[in-house]
Amino acid sequence: MNKTRAKISTESAAAKKKRALEILSILETEYPNARCHLNYTSALELLIGCILSAQCTDKRVNEVTPGLFKKYPTAADFARADRDELEEEIHSCGFFRAKAKSIVNCSKALVDEHGGKVPATMEELTKLAGVGRKTANVVLGNFYKIPGIIVDTHIMRLSKRLKLTSNTDPEKIEFDLRALIPEAKWTFFSNSLGDHGRTVCFARKPRCGECVISHLCPSAGKV
Numbered sequence: 001m002n003k004t005r006a007k008i009s010t011e012s013a014a015a016k017k018k019r020a021l022e023i024l025s026i027l028e029t030e031y032p033n034a035r036c037h038l039n040y041t042s043a044l045e046l047l048i049g050c051i052l053s054a055q056c057t058d059k060r061v062n063e064v065t066p067g068l069f070k071k072y073p074t075a076a077d078f079a080r081a082d083r084d085e086l087e088e089e090i091h092s093c094g095f096f097r098a099k100a101k102s103i104v105n106c107s108k109a110l111v112d113e114h115g116g117k118v119p120a121t122m123e124e125l126t127k128l129a130g131v132g133r134k135t136a137n138v139v140l141g142n143f144y145k146i147p148g149i150i151v152d153t154h155i156m157r158l159s160k161r162l163k164l165t166s167n168t169d170p171e172k173i174e175f176d177l178r179a180l181i182p183e184a185k186w187t188f189f190s191n192s193l194g195d196h197g198r199t200v201c202f203a204r205k206p207r208c209g210e211c212v213i214s215h216l217c218p219s220a221g222k223v
């Protein structure tokens with residue numbers, strides 16, 4: 001067993017937290033403007049963008065949403081959308097039937113139960129069709145500025161490689177990271193780790209040789 005592995009396998013909770021804070025500090029320097037990559041001007045636009053982004057790139061979603069938000073400017077407009085038309089309009093985002101259904105049902109609930117507004121609590125958001133904790137945390141963290149750990153594909157991959165969690169369940173990962181990172185930084189940590197995943201720590205062939213946190217990563221050179 002090499003030294004790094006030995007160290008990590010016996011790493012105390014305090015040492016792990018210290019390492020997580022060092023990672024956060026470097027991410028703050030490296031990605032000072034980290035943000036959500038979906039384009040939006042309202043909570044509704046961010047929510048709809050998140051529903052569309054499942055199994056799809058933010059870039060593709062951003063190509064589709066300008067026309068979509070122009071045609072359906074309010075939750076009421078989405079709630080009464082013709083399902084076939086909406087499916088056609090979001091077709092390129094993939095899973096268009098399920099996404100159209102979620103958008104319409106979610107929008108109906110916004111109109112019926114929230115006066116057409118997007119609620120600002122985890123409990124209310126996760127009751128909406130197509131909205132899980134990840135999407136809720138995106139909306140809460142980026143629009144309402146209520147800190148949240150956003151466990152998307154990048155956060156799952158990187159937190160595992162960095163050995164900040166040993167869990168695979170997104171909710172467990174979320175709570176593992178919440179325990180390591182100061183609450184005020186939860187959203188930033190998510191967005192900046194996401195940026196690191198998009199630019200350096202790729203799913204395949206991560207660029208460990210160019211990685212600014214490689215000295216804090218037990219997986220450096222081993223993926």
Ligand code: SF4
Pocket residue numbers: 158161162200201202206207208209211212213214215217218219220221223
């Ligand atoms: S050292 Fe490699 S595996 Fe670890 S975070 Fe950096 S790029 Fe990813």
